Amino acid sequence: MIRHLSFISILVLLAACQEKQEPAKAPVEEAPWQGWNKYQIKPEDSLAAYGHELIANTSYYLGPKGKVAALTNGMNCQNCHLDGGTVPYGNNYSAVISTYPKFRGRSGTYETIPKRVNDCMERSLNGVALDTNSREMQAILAYMHWIGDDIPKDSTPKGAGIPDLPEMNRAADPNLGAIVYKNKCAVCHGPNGEGQPNAEGYGYTYPPLWGDNSYNVGAGMYRVSRLAGYAKYNMPFGTANYKNQVLTNEEAWDVAAYINSRPRPAKDLSKDWPDIKKKPKDHPFGPYADGLTEVQHKYGPWKKGK
Numbered sequence: 162m163i164r165h166l167s168f169i170s171i172l173v174l175l176a177a178c179q180e181k182q183e184p185a186k187a188p189v190e191e192a193p194w195q196g197w198n199k200y201q202i203k204p205e206d207s208l209a210a211y212g213h214e215l216i217a218n219t220s221y222y223l224g225p226k227g228k229v230a231a232l233t234n235g236m237n238c239q240n241c242h243l244d245g246g247t248v249p250y251g252n253n254y255s256a257v258i259s260t261y262p263k264f265r266g267r268s269g270t271y272e273t274i275p276k277r278v279n280d281c282m283e284r285s286l287n288g289v290a291l292d293t294n295s296r297e298m299q300a301i302l303a304y305m306h307w308i309g310d311d312i313p314k315d316s317t318p319k320g321a322g323i324p325d326l327p328e329m330n331r332a333a334d335p336n337l338g339a340i341v342y343k344n345k346c347a348v349c350h351g352p353n354g355e356g357q358p359n360a361e362g363y364g365y366t367y368p369p370l371w372g373d374n375s376y377n378v379g380a381g382m383y384r385v386s387r388l389a390g391y392a393k394y395n396m397p398f399g400t401a402n403y404k405n406q407v408l409t410n411e412e413a414w415d416v417a418a419y420i421n422s423r424p425r426p427a428k429d430l431s432k433d434w435p436d437i438k439k440k441p442k443d444h445p446f447g448p449y450a451d452g453l454t455e456v457q458h459k460y461g462p463w464k465k466g467k
């Protein structure tokens with residue numbers, strides 16, 4: 162019996178040794194979500210196809226010379242939600258259907274998808290809200306369904322939205338950011354962040370980053386962390402993506418600080434963040450629960466004790 166046991170234990174030992182000798186397997190990286198492209202929209206989904214059009218060419222339909230109505234500033238949703246909101250880490254729409262309606266601290270209410278879309282209409286596109294019953298809002302909703310219906314309820318796919326960059330120990334610096342901007346952004350977005358209007362005159366080839374035609378101070382991009390994360394993973398356009406970045410984290414923070422130190426349209430935010438404890442660290446307008454200044458909240462550093 163004892164002999165028998167020890168024979169087994171030798172076998173077990175041998176097996177264990179063999180296991181040890183096997184080369185360590187690299188952890189399998191889960192690929193981020195990548196959306197379908199517009200050519201996969203079936204003809205019977207024409208409402209979703211129109212929704213894609215509105216997101217890709219917003220200014221053509223809703224801009225200052227809009228074919229449907231003049232509601233927005235001439236930018237496109239797609240300027241910030243790349244390729245129709247399908248790009249990993251490109252502020253994509255993968256988690257919209259799966260996570261809304263949801264409570265948001267900014268409004269202090271449960272927000273539906275049309276409410277969230279209109280937030281971007283009124284802030285990111287510095288415009289006015291779409292009627293929830295309009296064909297345009299219904300089309301945007303149909304597109305969101307087309308893109309996100311297969312995502313399990315309440316889950317957020319890898320690569321959704323805008324990533325958080327590691328924080329710096331110092332404040333993001335607009336002066337250093339001005340140098341990054343000049344060297345890596347101005348060629349497309351213009352020396353004064355004014356962008357470049359398209360030849361047809363209804364929108365932009367390169368969208369503006371500040372000034373009268375840019376997002377207003379209530380927009381998500383006006384938070385330095387959102388702009389830094391977006392720029393790091395997606396800019397310069399055509400070169401940077403989640404696999405290949407051009408900016409260092411510090412350059413991304415600094416250029417975001419520079420862009421958001423420039424003038425842009427105002428917005429009445431008096432009803433935002435009814436519970437001030439829920440304000441994000443980089444929300445640039447007080448009052449705050451922690452007594453730090455607006456400047457420190459806007460540019461950091463946010464780490465305790467620094």
Ligand code: HEC
Pocket residue numbers: 216219236237238239240241242252253254255256257277278281282285286301322323376380381382387
């Ligand atoms: C100037 C940039 C900009 C433009 C233009 C813009 N958005 Fe946004 N949008 C953002 C940012 C920033 C967020 C928040 C992302 C984050 O915090 O991770 C956001 C979030 C959203 C969300 C919520 C996503 C989620 O997963 O919670 C929806 C829906 C949305 N936008 C729709 C639109 C639509 C539709 C348009 C056009 C009518 C539009 N956006 C135009 C910047 C923009």
Ligand code: HEC
Pocket residue numbers: 237239240241243244341342345346347348349350366367368369370376382388391392396397398399408416417
């Ligand atoms: C090669 C030209 C090019 C360069 C260089 C470039 N961008 Fe962009 N950028 C674009 C284009 C084009 C878009 C809109 C993308 C779309 O609509 O598909 C864009 C969009 C943006 C947006 C969101 C829309 C807006 O206007 O607010 C931000 C923010 C941005 N770029 C920041 C930067 C920063 C920061 C740099 C420098 C690090 C930079 N870009 C360099 C072409 C460029």
